[in-house]
Amino acid sequence: MKSLAAMPLSIKLPLLAAAMMVLVGAVASQQVLRSLARVQDARIQELAQMHVEGLSVALGPLVLRNDTWEVYDTLDRAAQGTEGRRMVLTAVADERGRVLAATDPRRVPMDSDIADLSGAPVELENLSVDGSGPVLSLIAPLVYQGRTVGQIATELDVSDLLKERRRALFLLIIGNAIAIGILSLAGFAAIRKMLRPVTILSRQMTETQGDPHPIPISEVPKGDGELARLARTYNSMVDAVAARSEAERRLAQRERFVALGRLSSSLAHEISNPLGGLLNATNTIRNFADRPDAVRQSTDILERGLRHLRDVTRVTLDHNRIDPENRSLTADDFEDLKLLIQPEVSRQMLDLTWSVDFTEQSHCVVAAGPVRQIALNLLLNACTASGRSGQVGFDVSLKADVLVIHVTNTGPDMPQAALDRLLGDGPLSPGGGVGLRLVRELATGLGGWVDHAREYDETRISVTIPMVREGMHAQG
Template sequence: MAAVGSLISYTVLTRLAEEQQVQTRQLAAAHLGSLAVAVEPHLARQDVWETFDVLDHARRAATMASARQLVVVQPDVSVVAASDPMAYPVGMPLPEGLRARLGRSDGLAIDSTHELAWVHWPIGSGTVPLGHILAELDLRPLVKLRHEVLMTLIAVNAGLTLMLALLGYALVRRLLRPLAVLDDHVERMRAGVVEPIPGRYVAEQTGEIGRLYRRFNAMATAVAEREALAARLADEEKLALLGRLASGMAHEVNNPLGGMLTAVDTLQRHGGDEAVRLRSAALIERGLRGIGNVVRAALVAYKEPLEAIEMAPDDLDDLRFLVAHEAQRRRIGLLWENRLDKPLPVNGAAVRQMVLNLLLNACRASPPGSPVTMTAEVRGRVLRIVIRDEGAGMPSEMVALLGCRGSTSLPQNGRGLGLWTVARLLDRVGGEVDVAIGPAAGGPAAGTMVTLSIPLQETRRSHEAA
C-alpha cells in the first residue's frame, strides 16, 4: 500500500511539474511576445532609453510580477537595455551562462537549485531577428505550490494506507481465526492430549475450513482409538511376557532338579558310605545355589551387574551329575572331558547355566544309545567348551535364536527358552558361539556341535568390563 501511494504521489508531482512548465512557457510567450512588439521600433533605432522605459514598465506591471530581470540584447549578445543596468551594463556582452540559455530551442531553461527560470523571445518578424528579450522568472511560488501538493499527497496517502492496513488486518485476523482454533488443537495433540474440535466451531465453518475441521476430528478420533488399542495391547503384552518369564523360570529351575533327584536317589541307596554321602550332599547344596543363579539368568533382561566370580573345575564336573538323571532316562551316554586344572576368572554361574542348558538340549535331541560329548579347555586366554550330540541336527530357527545377540524378546512360541537364555548369558560374558551341523560337526551324517568361546576377564577391555 505504501509503494502504491508513493507511485501515485510521484505520478501526480511529475504531472504537476510538466503542467507548470507548459503554463510558464505559454505565459512567457504571451507576455514576451507583446513586449517584443513594443520594443521592436526602439531597438531598430537603437534608442536605449525608450527600450529601458518599456522594460521598466513591463517589470512593474502585475502580469509580469514574477519577472525579476528583463534584458534586451542584439544578435551579437551585447546588452541594449536591462531592467537592472547595474547587473547588465549597456553595451557589455551577456555572461557566458546566459549565452548558453539563448541556444535552447524551447526558449525555457530552469535552474532548480536557485528556483529560477530563464525564457527568451526573438524581436522582429524577419528571418534574422533584431535581438532577443530575456526574462528571469521567480519559481518560488510554483515550488511552494508543488510542496503543498506533496504534503497533501503524503497526508492523504498515509491516511488511506493506515485505514486500509487496519481494514486488511481485521479481515486477515478474521480469516485466520479458524486456523488459530486448529493450531490450538494440533498443539494439544502434539502434547499428548487428543481432543476433537467442538461441534460449535465446525458448525460455524463451511467450505474448505469446515472440511478441514471434519478431517481433523476424524484423525483425532482415529488417533484416540489407536492409543487406546495400543494401551490394551501393551497390557496384554505385559501379561504374555509375565507368562513367558514364568514358564522360562520354571524350565530353568527344573533343569538342576533332575541332578538333585539323582543325588537323593544315591543317598537313599548308598547313604551309609561317607564319601558318597558327602559328595551327594555337596552336589545338592551346589544345585540349590544353582537354582538361584538360574532364576537370575531367566531374568537376564534386568541386566544386573556382573561380579568377578571364579569358576573351579569342579563347577563343571557337577553338571555331569545334574544331567545324569536325564541321560539315564533317555539311555544316553556322557563322554566327559574336563581339561581344566585350576580356577578361571570367568562368571562361573553364567558358564554353568549355559553348559547345563546345552547338555540337556543335546540329551533330548540325541537318539537312545548315542553319546553326548562335553569338552572344556583353555586356549590362550579363552575358555573353549564344546558340546556334541548325534541327533537330527539343530533346526535353523534354533540356530538363529542361539546366535541372536542384544535382543531381550522372549521366543513367541515358547520353544527355545534354554537357547534364548544361553544367548543372553553369552552376551553378558562377552563370548561367542559357533554351531556346526552334520559332517561339519565331526560326526556322522547328522549331529550338532556347539562351541562356546568365553574370554577370561583379564583380557577384556575396560569399557567392555564396565
C-alpha cells in the same frame, strides 16, 4: 539465517506478508510520486508557456524597435501584475542575446549576455520540478509574427510545488506505515489462527519425549479441510502406535512368562530327582539305624543332595536378583549358567559342548547381569531348536578386550520372525523365539552387536560385547 530458520511458522508467515506489503506500498508510493511529478511538470510548463507567449505578443514590436524603456516598462507592469506569483525574474534580450531590460536591473544589467543568467536556464520543453532547488530557470525564444526577434529568460519559484511533493511523500509514508501495521497485525492473528492446528501438532510430536499424544478433540479444526484431516490422521496414527506398543508389551510379557515357565519346569525337574534320592536315604536311616555303615552312606547321600539343592537355589536367586551394584562378570557366572541349563539338557537328552575361555582382567570389565540374561536366553532357544537328542554348543572367548559368545544348535534354521526379533528393531510380529528381542536390546545396550550364520546344518548366534575400562565402568 539460523535464527530465521528456527523461528516458528506462525511468525515467519506474518513477517513475510508484512515484507510483501512494504514492498507493494513502496512501489505504489513511487508510482503516486511519479504521477504527481508529471502533473506538476505539466502545470509549470503550461504556466511558463503562457507567460512567454504573452510577453512575446507585448514585447515583439518593442524589441524590433530596440525600445529599451518601453520593454522595461512592460516588464515592470507585468511583474506588478503577477506580484507574489511564480515569476521572480524576467529578462528580455535581442537577437544577439544582449539584455535589453530585466525586472531586476541590478542582477541582470543592460547589454549583458543573457546566457550568463545564473541557474543554468533550460528550454521550455525541458522544464521540470526535479527538486534540485526552489527556483527554475527558463530560456525561450521571443517570436513575433513567426519570426524570432529575441530571447526571454525567466526564473520561476516552485517552492510551493516542492512543499506539496514533500507533504504527499510524508502522507504516503504515514499512511503506508499505518496500513502495514494494521494489516500485519490482522494477518498475524489470521495466520496464527489458521496455523494453530499445525502448532498443536508440532507440540504434540516434539514436546512429549518420544511418546506421542493425540490432539484433543476440542482442538481439532471443524469441517473437512486439509488441517482437520491432518489432525484426524495424526490422532489415528497415535492410536495405532499406542495399540502396537500395547501389543508388543503384552507379547514381551507373555515371552517372559514362557521363559519363566520353561526355567521353572527345568528347575522342578532338577530338584525332583535329588528329592527322590533324599527320601530313599532318610528311609534307609530309619530302617537301618542299627547299621552304622548304612547310616553313614545315607548321610553322605543326604549331604550331597542338599548341597546340590542349595547350589541350584543360589544360582536361581543370583540370576533373578536385581543387582544394584552392577557386579562385573566373572568365570563363576558361566558355571552358574551351566548349572541352570543342565536340567533342560538332561530332559531332552542333548549333547552339550561347553567351552569358556574367560580370564578376569583388572583393566577391563563388563556387567554380569545383562551377559547372563543374553547367554541364558540363547541357550534356552538353542535347546528348543535342537530338539530331542540334538547338539548344543556354548563357546566364550576374549579377543582384544572384546567378549565373544557363540551359541550353536543342530536344529533347523531360524524362521524369519525369529530373525526379525534378533537382528531388527522393527515392530514384533507373531511367532519367533522367546527373549530374542531382549537379547538384542541388552547387547546393543552394552555397545555390542548380534550376528547370525547357518553353516553345515548348524545355526550359530554370535554376540560381541566390548569390555569397558575399569575407570569408565566405575564412573558409569
